[in-house]
Amino acid sequence: MVVVPEFLIKRIYQKGSLKKLENGASVNLKNVLGPGFISGFNYVKINNTTYEAKDVKFIMNGQEYLGTEVSEENPVAFRLGQVGTLVMTGEQSVIDGINKIVIEALNPEAGVVRLSIEDEVK
Amino acid sequence: MEITFDKYSLMINGKRVFIKSGAFHYFRTPGIEMTRDRFLKMKAGGYNTVDLYFNWNYHSPSQGIYDFTGIKDVRKVLEEAKKAGLYVIARPGPFINAEVNAGGLPFWLLKMEDVIPRNRVGTEYKYSAKYMEYVAEWYDQIIPIIKDFDNVILFQIENEYATDSMEEDYIRELYKMARERGITCPIFHNDAYFAGLWADCVDIYALDLYPYINPNQNWKHDSFCFDTLDNVEDIFRCAKCDSPPFIAEMQSGWFDKWDGMGYKHIREALGDEHINIMTKTALSQGVTLFNHFLTVGGTNWGDLACDEVYTSYEFTAPIDEFGVPQSNFHKAKEINYFLESFDLTCTDPIDFDFYQENIYAKMRHDNTNNCDWLFIRNMGIPQKTNEAENGIFLPNGKTIKLKSCDMKICPINLKLKACEIEFSDAEIFAKLENEYKEAVFFISDKDANIYLNDGTVISGDQQDYTNFTFEKDGKTTNIIFITKHLSDKSWFLGDRMIFNAEYVLPNGAVAVDRNTEIAYFDLQYGFAKKNCIVNEFNNRASSLEALEISDVQFCSPEIDNDFDYSNWQKIQVNGKTDAFSCNMYNEFVWYKAKIPYNLTEITLSARHLFAVYINGKEIINRNSYKLEKLQEVPETISVPLNKIILNKDINELTILVQNLGFDKGFSGDTNNPRGLVLFETTPKVPIEFYVCEKLSPERTEKYESDNPYLSKITVNFDIDIKDNVFFAKYISFEDFRCRRATIFLNGIKIGRYIKRRHVQDKFYLINEFLKPHNTLDIVVWEKDRNVKSAWGFKSDLKNVKILLGTFKIYQLFK
Numbered sequence: 006m007v008v009v010p011e012f013l014i015k016r017i018y019q020k021g022s023l024k025k026l027e028n029g030a031s032v033n034l035k036n037v038l039g040p041g042f043i044s045g046f047n048y049v050k051i052n053n054t055t056y057e058a059k060d061v062k063f064i065m066n067g068q069e070y071l072g073t074e075v076s077e078e079n080p081v082a083f084r085l086g087q088v089g090t091l092v093m094t095g096e097q098s099v100i101d102g103i104n105k106i107v108i109e110a111l112n113p114e115a116g117v118v119r120l121s122i123e124d125e126v127k
Numbered sequence: 128m129e130i131t132f133d134k135y136s137l138m139i140n141g142k143r144v145f146i147k148s149g150a151f152h153y154f155r156t157p158g159i160e161m162t163r164d165r166f167l168k169m170k171a172g173g174y175n176t177v178d179l180y181f182n183w184n185y186h187s188p189s190q191g192i193y194d195f196t197g198i199k200d201v202r203k204v205l206e207e208a209k210k211a212g213l214y215v216i217a218r219p220g221p222f223i224n225a226e227v228n229a230g231g232l233p234f235w236l237l238k239m240e241d242v243i244p245r246n247r248v249g250t251e252y253k254y255s256a257k258y259m260e261y262v263a264e265w266y267d268q269i270i271p272i273i274k275d276f277d278n279v280i281l282f283q284i285e286n287e288y289a290t291d292s293m294e295e296d297y298i299r300e301l302y303k304m305a306r307e308r309g310i311t312c313p314i315f316h317n318d319a320y321f322a323g324l325w326a327d328c329v330d331i332y333a334l335d336l337y338p339y340i341n342p343n344q345n346w347k348h349d350s351f352c353f354d355t356l357d358n359v360e361d362i363f364r365c366a367k368c369d370s371p372p373f374i375a376e377m378q379s380g381w382f383d384k385w386d387g388m389g390y391k392h393i394r395e396a397l398g399d400e401h402i403n404i405m406t407k408t409a410l411s412q413g414v415t416l417f418n419h420f421l422t423v424g425g426t427n428w429g430d431l432a433c434d435e436v437y438t439s440y441e442f443t444a445p446i447d448e449f450g451v452p453q454s455n456f457h458k459a460k461e462i463n464y465f466l467e468s469f470d471l472t473c474t475d476p477i478d479f480d481f482y483q484e485n486i487y488a489k490m491r492h493d494n495t496n497n498c499d500w501l502f503i504r505n506m507g508i509p510q511k512t513n514e515a516e517n518g519i520f521l522p523n524g525k526t527i528k529l530k531s532c533d534m535k536i537c538p539i540n541l542k543l544k545a546c547e548i549e550f551s552d553a554e555i556f557a558k559l560e561n562e563y564k565e566a567v568f569f570i571s572d573k574d575a576n577i578y579l580n581d582g583t584v585i586s587g588d589q590q591d592y593t594n595f596t597f598e599k600d601g602k603t604t605n606i607i608f609i610t611k612h613l614s615d616k617s618w619f620l621g622d623r624m625i626f627n628a629e630y631v632l633p634n635g636a637v638a639v640d641r642n643t644e645i646a647y648f649d650l651q652y653g654f655a656k657k658n659c660i661v662n663e664f665n666n667r668a669s670s671l672e673a674l675e676i677s678d679v680q681f682c683s684p685e686i687d688n689d690f691d692y693s694n695w696q697k698i699q700v701n702g703k704t705d706a707f708s709c710n711m712y713n714e715f716v717w718y719k720a721k722i723p724y725n726l727t728e729i730t731l732s733a734r735h736l737f738a739v740y741i742n743g744k745e746i747i748n749r750n751s752y753k754l755e756k757l758q759e760v761p762e763t764i765s766v767p768l769n770k771i772i773l774n775k776d777i778n779e780l781t782i783l784v785q786n787l788g789f790d791k792g793f794s795g796d797t798n799n800p801r802g803l804v805l806f807e808t809t810p811k812v813p814i815e816f817y818v819c820e821k822l823s824p825e826r827t828e829k830y831e832s833d834n835p836y837l838s839k840i841t842v843n844f845d846i847d848i849k850d851n852v853f854f855a856k857y858i859s860f861e862d863f864r865c866r867r868a869t870i871f872l873n874g875i876k877i878g879r880y881i882k883r884r885h886v887q888d889k890f891y892l893i894n895e896f897l898k899p900h901n902t903l904d905i906v907v908w909e910k911d912r913n914v915k916s917a918w919g920f921k922s923d924l925k926n927v928k929i930l931l932g933t934f935k936i937y938q939l940f941k
Binding site for chain 2: 009010011012013038039040042082084085086113114
C-alpha cells in the first residue's frame with residue numbers, strides 16, 4: 006500500500022470551496038495527484054458534526070454517487086484534473102470563520118486516505 | 128567521461144545520448160555468467176544502459192562487515208556492464224525498496240538504538256544522526272567501487288522518499304556525502320509521487336510511473352490510466368525547467384504478491400500493449416531518459432524477499448526470470464531500435480489541433496532530423512463501439528486505422544537519402560546507413576501506408592523482405608518490409624541486420640532453438656543466408672522428467688522431547704523474543720522452553736507462519752500473515768491448554784516461526800518485528816526461552832528425528848552443461864501434495880512453496896547454483912492433521928512427484 010504524505014493529500018481539497026447548505030455543507034475536491042479510484046467514503050467531519058457515508062454524496066460530471074454505494078467492487082474513477090463536489094446532508098455544521106474539516110475515504114492502493122484541513126467561510 | 132545535460136537530454140562527452148535503460152537486480156540473478164547473459168541480451172534488445180540497485184542488506188550481515196566477494200562482487204557486475212557496452216545508473220539507496228527484505232536496509236541497523244531508519248517515523252520527519260553515521264559507512268564501502276567505473280552516468284540518492292513536512296536536510300546531506308566521496312556524474316532522486324519532490328536538492332529531477340498497480344482492474348478499460356504520463360512533460364518543466372525529462376522507473380511489468388493473481392495473469396493483462404504505450408507516450412512527452420522497471424526478472428532466493436512477495440520476482444519483465452526474452456522484450460526492442468536509428472534527443476512539442484474520443488495525439492518537432500513525429504494512441508475499449516478502429520481522420524487528410532490499446536509513431540516530412548516521407552503510419556523498425564546508402568526497415572501492416580512527397584503511396588501490406596529502391600544524386604534508399612513475426616526475430620547490430628534468430632548477442636553469436644535458416648543483411652553485400660542445425664535438443668525443451676526420490680528423513684529433532692538445546696542462545700526470563708532482540712534474521716527461528724503443568728492458556732503473536740509443539744505434539748500450526756483488501760487477520764491468538772496436553776510436571780514447549788521477510792519500508796516500517804513477537808501464559812509465569820535459527824539440515828549433518836512434522840525429501844539429478852548452450856531448468860510442484868516446503872539446491876535455499884490460490888509451482892534452478900551432479904533437498908513442514916502416521920507419512924513422501932523441466936534451450940552459433 007502506498008502512504009501518501011499529508012501535504013500531498015491536502016492538495017486535493019480546493020481551498021475556499023466550503024459552502025453552507027440549508028441542512029448540510031459541500032466542498033470541492035480536485036484530483037491533482039494522479040489517476041485513480043475512490044473505493045469508499047468512511048465519513049466527513051465538519052467541526053463537531055460527523056456525516057456518515059449514508060449522508061454523503063459525491064457529484065462529478067453531473068453524476069451522483071451515494072457514499073454507501075461506493076465500494077471496492079463499485080469504485081468511482083477520479084481522473085487527474087477532475088473536480089468533484091462532496092455534499093453532506095443531515096444537519097448544519099458550517100460556521101462563519103475557520104472550519105475544521107476531516108474527510109476519510111478509501112483508495113484501492115493506498116487504503117484509508119484521511120484529509121484534514123481548515124477552510125474559512127466569511 | 129564528462130556527463131552534462133540541458134533541458135533536452137543527457138550529454139556524454141558533449142554528445143547527446145538517448146538513455147534507454149533497463150533495471151537489473153544482480154542479487155536476484157546471481158553470478159557473473161548469468162549477469163553477462165542478461166546484459167548481452169539487454170544490449171541486443173537495444174538498451175544502452177543498465178540500472179543497478181545496490182542492496183546494502185545483501186552485503187552487510189553485521190555492522191562494519193561488508194562482503195563484496197564471490198557472487199556479491201559488484202565490481203564484476205560493473206565490469207560486465209562495461210564489457211557489454213552499457214552505461215550504468217547507480218542506485219545505492221541507502222533505501223531501495225525493490226520488494227527486498229527491509230527495503231535493502233541491513234537488519235543490524237534496524238535494531239540499533241538511536242537509529243531512525245530513513246529519518247522518518249510513519250510520514251513524520253525525525254532526523255537521526257546515528258542513522259546518518261551508518262549511511263556514511265555504507266557510502267564509504269560502495270561509492271569507491273562505483274566511482275571506479277567511468278560508464279556510470281547517473282547516481283541516485285534515496286528512493287521514493289517523502290515526509291509530511293518535506294525537510295530537505297536528509298536529501299541534501301546524502302547529496303553532499305556522494306559528492307564528497309567522489310561522485311562526479313549528475314545526481315537525482317526518484318519521486319514516487321510525481322509532485323516535483325526534492326527537485327531543488329538534486330541535479331536532475333526524476334520520477335517513477337506505474338499506471339498499472341492493481342491486477343484486479345483491467346487497465347484496457349480505464350481510458351484515463353495514463354493521465355499522469357500524458358501530462359508528464361508539464362510535471363518535469365514545473366519541477367525543474369533546466370533538466371531533461373527522466374522517468375527513473377517506467378513500468379514494464381509488475382510484481383505479484385502472496386495473495387496475488389499470479390504472473391501468468393499479470394503478463395496476459397499487460398500484454399505487449401502496455402510497454403508500447405508507456406514508452407511511446409513517454410517519447411511523445413519529450414522524455415529522453417527512461418528506465419524500464421524491471422527489464423530482467425529475478426528470483427528471491429535465500430532470504431532476499433520482503434514479506435509481500437514470493438520466490439519468483441518474474442515481474443513480467445521483458446527478459447523473464449529464466450533469462451528468456453518475452454514478447455514485451457520484442458516490443459521494447461522495436462522502440463529501442465527506432466531510437467537507435469533516429470535521434471530523438473532534441474525535440475519540442477508543437478501544437479496539433481485534433482480531437483477524437485479515446486484518441487491521444489501529440490506532435491513533436493525533431494530539431495535533429497528536421498522532421499515532425501506524430502504520436503498517436505487509441506484507448507477505446509476493445510470489442511465495444513470504438514470508432515478509431517475504423518479510422519482516425521487526421522487534419523493532414525490522412526486516415527489511420529489503429530487497434531484498441533495500440534500506439535504508433537508516425538514520421539512527417541522525414542527526409543531520407545533518396546526520397547522523402549510525407550507521412551507514414553507504417554512504423555519504422557530500424558535503419559542501416561552509410562554515406563551513400565541506407566536501408567530503412569518497416570513493419571508490415573495491412574492497414575497502413577507510406578506516403579512519399581512525390582505522390583507515391585507504398586502499401587504496408589507487404590511480405591517479408593519486400594524491397595523498394597529509390598535513387599537520387601548518387602545515393603540509394605531501400606525501404607524493406609518485415610512482418611511483425613519476423614521483426615521479433617530480427618536483430619539490429621548497427622552495421623547489419625540478422626533475421627530468424629531467437630536472439631543475437633552483440634558479438635554476432637546467434638541463438639536458435641531449432642534448425643533455422645538465418646538471414647543476414649548489410650549495406651555492402653545485401654542479403655546472405657546460413658543454416659544452424661540443432662537436432663540434438665530439438666524435443667527436450669518443455670518436457671518434464673520425474674525425479675527419483677533417493678531419501679526421506681524426518682528432520683526436526685528440535686521438537687523431540689529429549690533434544691539437547693543447552694547450547695542455544697538463552698533469553699532472559701520475560702525478555703523480548705522477536706528477531707531484532709535475539710539477533711536472528713533467518714527465515715526459521717526455533718524457541719524452546721520449559722512450562723509447568725498448571726497453565727490454562729498461552730497467548731502469542733508470531734510472524735508469519737508458526738507452530739507450537741508441547742511434549743513433541745503439535746498444538747497449533749497457523750499462518751498469521753496479514754491479508755490484503757484493507758483487512759488484517761488478528762495476529763495475537765490464545766490457545767487453551769489442558770492436562771492431556773500438559774501431561775508432565777515440567778513440559779517441553781517448542782515454537783517454530785517462519786519469517787517471510789521484513790517490511791519493504793515503502794509505507795510500513797522496516798523495523799516491524801518478526802519471529803515470536805509476544806508470548807504470555809495464564810496464569811502468568813516466568814518463561815526462559817532458548818533460541819536458535821535455521822532448520823536442522825542447514826545447521827548440522829545429524830538431524831534425524833522421531834517426529835514427522837518436518838521432513839526432508841532428497842533427490843539427485845545430473846545436468847549436461849555445455850559451452851555455447853543456454854538452458855533454463857526448473858522443478859515443478861504441479862502435483863505436490865504438501866502444503867509448505869522450502870527448497871534447497873546443493874545446500875542453497877532457492878524457493879519457498881506455500882499452497883495458495885495462485886500458487887507458484889515452478890521454481891527456477893538458478894544456473895549459478897547448478898553443477899553437473901546436483902542434490903535437491905525439499906524440507907516439508909506439514910500440519911499434524913495431514914500426518915496420519917509417521918510411517919505412512921514417510922511412505923507418502925517417498926511417492927510425491929518432483930518433476931524436472933526444461934524451460935528453454937538455445938544453441939549459440941558464431
